[in-house]
Amino acid sequence: MRKVQKFFNTAGPIKPADHYNIDPLTRIELEEIESLIYQKKYFVLHAPRQTGKTSCLLALRDYLNARGEFYVVYANVEAGQAFRNNIHEVEQRFVGAIASRASIVLNNRIPYEVMEEAEKEREGFITSYLRLLSEALDKPLLLFIDEIDALVGDSLVSVLRQIRAGYDQRPQHFPQSIILCGVRDVRDYRIVTSNQDIVTGGSAFNIKAKSLHLGNFSREEIHELYLQHTATTGQEFDEGCFPMIWEATEGQPWLVNALGYEVTEEMRENRDRSIRIIPEMIYKAQERIIYRRDTHIDILIDKLREERVRNVIAPILAGEDGDVEEHLRDDDIQYVVDMGLIVRDKPLRIANAIYKEIIPRELTWARQQTLVQQAAWYINPDNSINMEKLLLDFQQFFRENADSWIERFDYKESGPQLLLQAFLQRVVNGGGYIDREYGLGRGRTDLLITKPLTDGYGGPLQRIVLELKIKRGDLEKTIAKGLEQTVGYMDRCGGVINEGHFILFNRDKSVCWDDKIWHRREEFGGRTITVWGM
Structure with missing residues (x-):
């Protein structure tokens, strides 16, 4: 079996040893994030799906852990989504995800032992667990919670309020800093509880200091990413490819990588690295991706059926007068922006040529x-x-x-x-x-x-x-x-x-x-x- 060279990544977080990549730490405001951490702030990182949020959190975790000042734990809490309004089950998955990842960082069983102790406490399970875990450590705890907006209803309200409940005890008795990561800013959550009450994220989590947004690749980053393939394999891209890639994707990271993978791997004739990649090949790769309806595209397609998405996309599709934007609900517009389907130009427009x-x-x-x-x-x-x-x-x-x-x-x-x-x-x-x-x-x-x-x-x-x-x-x-x-x-x-x-x-x-x-x-x-x- 021949050794596989690096390739364009279209599934999950990047692994620098395996994937062409833009250093995730250069894609975030690292200096600002460090400042927020030292100020003991709780804040949000949000961006549309498959833009590299998890890769950035993992790189930040490793960077900070290597410095030795903190214990930095990343946890994905998406597993709680299946239990919806069942607060007890969601709490178990939420805490279990943190314990699992923390035990790897600490290289011991303390996070699991603390979990057993927390179950005996009378206050909320999440609040108790984070307090006891923070007290058991000899350095401040930083917690990065990914896919927070996968949780819904009563469970999401409970999680946000339990984190808020321990905020004043940081850093000795609660995490010094917490990053909540998801598609939307917490302030834009409209959470429907089991009794049909509407709770806004801003009221359930009013301790948020700042919201940081992860953007798309720049033209220069696209160029850098594709030239990593040239440096590794010797296969060249015609310069005419890059304006086409930019127009097709406008830097959306999954689309950029998907085009690269399609044209260099899935189009089998181009596995001959002596073949120069030309613009016509990029166009063909784009068509193949659209026609195949990969997971990223399927998720967007499913969203088109939602009424609040239709309210925004329909007038754009119909080419209605620009002043129709004044009559659209801003929350609907922001929802579609957060999904990455449109951008807030004047007037609103679809985010890229592929979409x-x-x-x-x-x-x-x-x-x-x-x-x-x-x-x-x-x-x-x-x-x-x-x-x-x-x-x-x-x-x-x-x-x-x-x-x-x-x-x-x-x-x-x-x-x-x-x-x-x-x-x-x-x-x-x-x-x-x-x-x-x-x-x-x-x-x-x-x-x-x-x-x-x-x-x-x-x-x-x-x-x-x-x-x-x-x-x-x-x-x-x-x-x-x-x-x-x-x-x-x-x-x-x-x-x-x-x-x-x-x-x-x-x-x-x-x-x-x-x-x-x-x-x-x-x-x-x-x-x-x-x-x-x-």
């Missing part, structure tokens, strides 16, 4: 599976897409099925655009890609279809632009504006654009289908655009 692609594709996945259309029906002898034939067929399909199919979408405001995208994806999955542009204030969805005409890399491409819009107001004025925007998007895409199409959906139920369904060609800015009414 922007995942959302409409997932929302149309079930519809794609029930479509009878086959890619081969619309492929010309030269392997290009016959877009006119495809859109003529879609017009008839839309006429016959629009009302019933759109009603099945969770995101009905974007139903017409999503239905066309499902139709297109069904065809393009036969070999090609769709890039999508949508967002608050755009009032439209822009699509760029890229279809390789030959196998392999570097061959000729067919590139087609489509602009999708819901008709609002005067028809001819809407068409004039749509032509201008379609040509503008074609220009922004650069390179050769073979076709441009402007699709206008008329949702006015008082207009008959014979008046809605039409198409014609228009000239604008030196380009020919086919305009389709539906």
